[in-house]
Amino acid sequence: MTTALITHKACYDHVTPPGHPEQVARLDAVLGALEGLDLVSVSAPMAADDDLLRCHPQAHLNAVRDAAPADGWRSLDADTHMSVGTLEAAYRAAGGVVKAVDLVMSGEVGNAFAAVRPPGHHAERETPMGFCFFGSVAVAAKHAMEFHGLKRVAIVDFDVHHGNGTQDLVEEDARVLFFSSHQMPLWPGTGAAHETGVGNIVNIPLPEGCSSKVFRDAYTREVFPRLAAFKPELLLISAGFDAHAADPLAGMMLQDDDFAWVTQKLCDVADEHCGGRVVSALEGGYDLEALGRSARAHVKVLKERAR
Numbered sequence: 001m002t003t004a005l006i007t008h009k010a011c012y013d014h015v016t017p018p019g020h021p022e023q024v025a026r027l028d029a030v031l032g033a034l035e036g037l038d039l040v041s042v043s044a045p046m047a048a049d050d051d052l053l054r055c056h057p058q059a060h061l062n063a064v065r066d067a068a069p070a071d072g073w074r075s076l077d078a079d080t081h082m083s084v085g086t087l088e089a090a091y092r093a094a095g096g097v098v099k100a101v102d103l104v105m106s107g108e109v110g111n112a113f114a115a116v117r118p119p120g121h122h123a124e125r126e127t128p129m130g131f132c133f134f135g136s137v138a139v140a141a142k143h144a145m146e147f148h149g150l151k152r153v154a155i156v157d158f159d160v161h162h163g164n165g166t167q168d169l170v171e172e173d174a175r176v177l178f179f180s181s182h183q184m185p186l187w188p189g190t191g192a193a194h195e196t197g198v199g200n201i202v203n204i205p206l207p208e209g210c211s212s213k214v215f216r217d218a219y220t221r222e223v224f225p226r227l228a229a230f231k232p233e234l235l236l237i238s239a240g241f242d243a244h245a246a247d248p249l250a251g252m253m254l255q256d257d258d259f260a261w262v263t264q265k266l267c268d269v270a271d272e273h274c275g276g277r278v279v280s281a282l283e284g285g286y287d288l289e290a291l292g293r294s295a296r297a298h299v300k301v302l303k304e305r306a307r
């Protein structure tokens with residue numbers, strides 16, 4: 001069994017203004033770092049509107065489509081900008097994660113990593129924000145339930161920022177158990193432990209300067225037991241690598257090896273409860289070298305554990 005690598009050249013056509021951290025070069029850093037891992041390359045299709053509509057109202061789809069510029073940029077907020085190629089890239093980012101679910105559910109691959117951008121975990125029902133337009137991982141979770149008939153899907157988001165968008169999209173859906181670990185205080189400011197949805201949201205705020213030990217202890221105490229008790233039928237990962245010590249946007253102190261460690265532990269739960277079915281999608285990570293090394297550490301484990 002093997003690991004699918006899902007991406008699309010259109011993800012390079014989402015161009016952000018000069019100096020923006022969520023830059024085209026991130027995708028090169030990730031894909032370059034994954035070379036030699038013997039992954040099955042798959043082209044990311046455009047998401048179907050029907051898939052997006054499980055998370056976002058038609059008005060949101062229309063607003064994003066109408067905001068797409070004919071040239072230059074259109075800024076939706078101070079951080080979130082659309083270039084000519086952004087609309088297609090956002091559709092392929094969401095479609096790529098949905099495709100990853102299809103490949104894993106059909107058993108064509110053991111697990112999958114979607115190296116796509118723009119990221120998705122900050123996009124709320126009707127609000128693009130934080131470099132995100134559509135909630136790709138939440139869209140894929142709903143697809144897994146509505147199309148593949150799953151009853152329990154877990155999402156683990158270890159990006160350094162709170163997955164406010166994913167939380168907004170799943171917080172009323174008890175079929176989804178969502179974990180977000182993140183530095184707090186930090187943008188976007190949400191993600192306190194008392195935000196629990198319908199009992200399906202687990203927020204794990206971590207301090208600035210958070211060490212590998214504090215991170216691992218938090219996951220050992222708050223994520224793995226609860227995840228195992230939920231017995232997910234599919235595990236989705238919002239893989240942001242910006243909790244790395246080298247990242248310029250945050251102040252956590254993780255090292256490359258921490259991403260391998262958390263991936264191993266998540267694969268342990270997936271092996272126990274869902275036949276190893278794991279779908280991971282790129283979120284943040286803004287130091288290009290640390291991003292590449294961390295993504296490689298993460299995907300290398302997925303490849304080793306694919307069954």
Ligand SMILES: [Zn+2]
Pocket residue numbers: 159160161240242283284285
């Ligand atoms: Zn982030």
